[in-house]
Amino acid sequence: MEYRRLVAVYDRLDATSSTIEKTDILADSFADAGELLPELTQLARGHLFASWESDELGVSSSLTARAIADTTGVDDDRIDEWWRETGDLGDAAAAAVEARPQTTLVSETLDVRDVYTTLRGLAAYEGTGSQTRRTDAIAELLADAEPNEARYIVRTIVGAMRLGVGEGTVRDAVATAFLDGSEAAIRDVERAYEVTNDFRTVGETARERGAAGLDDLSVELFRPIKAMLAQKAETVSDALDATERPLLEYKYDGMRVKIHVRGETVRVFTRRLEDVTAQFPDVVRAVDDELTTQSAIIEAEVVAYDSETGDPTPFQKLSKRIKRTNEIEQLAAEYPVTVHAFDLLYHDGQSLIDAPLSERLTCLEELVGQSGQTVVRATHRRPTSGDDAASFYADALEAGQEGVIVKNLNAAYQPGSRVGYMLKVKPTMEPLDLVVVRAKWSEGRKSDWLGRLRLACWDVERQELREVGRLFSGLTDAQLREITAKLEPLIQSVDGRTARLRPEVVIEVEYEEIQESTTYDSGYALRFPRFGGFRDDLGPEDADRFERVERLYEDQWTH
Numbered sequence: 001m002e003y004r005r006l007v008a009v010y011d012r013l014d015a016t017s018s019t020i021e022k023t024d025i026l027a028d029s030f031a032d033a034g035e036l037l038p039e040l041t042q043l044a045r046g047h048l049f050a051s052w053e054s055d056e057l058g059v060s061s062s063l064t065a066r067a068i069a070d071t072t073g074v075d076d077d078r079i080d081e082w083w084r085e086t087g088d089l090g091d092a093a094a095a096a097v098e099a100r101p102q103t104t105l106v107s108e109t110l111d112v113r114d115v116y117t118t119l120r121g122l123a124a125y126e127g128t129g130s131q132t133r134r135t136d137a138i139a140e141l142l143a144d145a146e147p148n149e150a151r152y153i154v155r156t157i158v159g160a161m162r163l164g165v166g167e168g169t170v171r172d173a174v175a176t177a178f179l180d181g182s183e184a185a186i187r188d189v190e191r192a193y194e195v196t197n198d199f200r201t202v203g204e205t206a207r208e209r210g211a212a213g214l215d216d217l218s219v220e221l222f223r224p225i226k227a228m229l230a231q232k233a234e235t236v237s238d239a240l241d242a243t244e245r246p247l248l249e250y251k252y253d254g255m256r257v258k259i260h261v262r263g264e265t266v267r268v269f270t271r272r273l274e275d276v277t278a279q280f281p282d283v284v285r286a287v288d289d290e291l292t293t294q295s296a297i298i299e300a301e302v303v304a305y306d307s308e309t310g311d312p313t314p315f316q317k318l319s320k321r322i323k324r325t326n327e328i329e330q331l332a333a334e335y336p337v338t339v340h341a342f343d344l345l346y347h348d349g350q351s352l353i354d355a356p357l358s359e360r361l362t363c364l365e366e367l368v369g370q371s372g373q374t375v376v377r378a379t380h381r382r383p384t385s386g387d388d389a390a391s392f393y394a395d396a397l398e399a400g401q402e403g404v405i406v407k408n409l410n411a412a413y414q415p416g417s418r419v420g421y422m423l424k425v426k427p428t429m430e431p432l433d434l435v436v437v438r439a440k441w442s443e444g445r446k447s448d449w450l451g452r453l454r455l456a457c458w459d460v461e462r463q464e465l466r467e468v469g470r471l472f473s474g475l476t477d478a479q480l481r482e483i484t485a486k487l488e489p490l491i492q493s494v495d496g497r498t499a500r501l502r503p504e505v506v507i508e509v510e511y512e513e514i515q516e517s518t519t520y521d522s523g524y525a526l527r528f529p530r531f532g533g534f535r536d537d538l539g540p541e542d543a544d545r546f547e548r549v550e551r552l553y554e555d556q557w558t559h
């Protein structure tokens with residue numbers, strides 16, 4: 001399929017703001033995609049990898065800008081200017097291709113598969129000279145591109161398609177293209193996506209085998225599964241009232257993981273589906289030594305404890321281990337962890353996600369046993385009364401943990417959903433996890449550092465980020481330095497001293513109050529926001545929802 005046909009689809013998606021129309025446009029293109037369907041289910045959102053594939057393109061916006069200059073012969077400064085004016089490097093690429101001096105070379109027609117393979121290939125370059133090879137590969141692709149093709153190639157590279165196509169649109173389009181598009185069909189596709197996290201598999205299965213085929217898709221070892229999320233309850237007794245058959249567990253403030261085991265092979269995935277096996281050799285060893293199983297997927301909270309006091313250390317310390325590529329064993333010794341196992345999703349060849357929690361836990365307790373040193377069952381209690389539950393909650397806080405989670409022993413596991421099968425109870429007003437979307441270079445002595453962060457929450461309905469305030473004080477020099485290092489590679493455009501960023505960095509923000517505001521496009525602003533740490537374990541799509549900000553705003557008057 002020629003790339004220009006996909007570009008025509010992108011243009012049609014761009015031309016409408018109606019989600020229903022976007023769904024229909026995509027559904028038509030999926031139905032016509034033939035053998036390119038897997039690629040199209042990803043390219044529809046400008047993705048090149050499934051969310052759990054560990055590859056990243058490794059291409060910054062400035063490197064892409066260089067490739068555009070190389071291939072078109074247009075001056076760097078002009079490209080920068082266009083980029084600044086529109087805030088979109090894709091538009092700058094289109095303008096540069098348009099302005100390219102005519103060459104006598106006959107260019108090739110671009111094919112979807114070539115674009116897809118070349119761009120995916122960028123991730124594979126390693127070592128010295130890899131940046132130059134990446135620039136060359138992009139330049140070569142753009143040499144054959146029409147202006148509009150260049151626009152979307154570049155947007156795909158920098159990860160900003162701006163087409164308003166989210167996971168939900170792709171899901172509905174698959175349900176419309178290959179099933180009957182009904183609510184039931186959408187639920188079938190949704191469930192299949194939750195267990196596979198891969199629209200390539202879901203799209204092909206829906207087309208080849210319909211709803212029955214989707215139903216057969218299940219949890220597989222070494223293919224990460226989304227986490228089931230908790231809802232919040234104000235008090236333990238509210239949580240008990242709302243739960244059919246309650247079990248209380250400590251709520252640990254650590255890193256949520258799913259550990260996949262088959263024989264001697266162990267892999268550890270975070271909640272963002274990243275593979276962190278290499279960073280946690282101590283966890284792998286403990287699983288090897290302490291568990292008795294052929295195959296399993298165990299869910300657990302990994303917590304680092306202070307070796308002197310025995311107290312749990314804040315998550316921020318443990319998170320240092322997540323991104324580490326060197327001195328891993330040293331860091332493991334410095335921050336020794338305990339793995340608090342709390343669920344079992346797969347065991348000896350069988351998915352358990354549809355089984356009730358009571359059954360999953362019986363099985364988990366057999367696996368984990370009593371004698372584990374590092375892998376232990378999360379502390380839990382089946383409460384006999386409200387007072388009993390309250391004293392368990394007090395114990396959890398006394399032990400330095402965050403609170404409790406109240407779970408329903410009759411409930412199945414719902415990957416990726418906040419369905420109310422577990423309710424969290426914590427004592428404080430909860431901080432918000434927000435995405436940094438813009439930043440401003442500081443003044444005076446600190447003028448090399450990006451501070452003054454504009455923060456945004458995620459609006460599910462509109463499929464966009466909406467700003468809720470800015471964080472501009474109370475940051476230490478060390479924090480400013482770290483923030484700058486994280487944000488600089490994400491700069492998409494610069495206006496005066498303000499940089500617009502690719503929305504990737506999520507931070508925890510504490511605040512006193514939420515106010516109405518006309519300054520930010522969410523209509524709200526945080527009062528006295530404070531930096532509570534990086535949430536490296538969350539992606540922009542995991543940021544707090546606009547709906548939650550609204551609810552917190554309303555709730556603060558009723559408590």
Ligand SMILES: Nc1ncnc2c1ncn2[C@@H]1O[C@H](COP(=O)(O)OP(=O)(O)OP(=O)(O)O)[C@@H](O)[C@H]1O
Nearest residue numbers: 228229230249250251252253256301342378405424
């Ligand atoms: N015993 C436990 N069972 C389930 N989850 C637990 C347990 N102990 C700690 N957790 C953690 O609590 C989180 C549940 O809260 P939620 O799903 O809302 O995640 P969150 O948005 O990160 O919330 P929070 O910021 O409160 O951790 C889980 O993601 C998990 O990491």
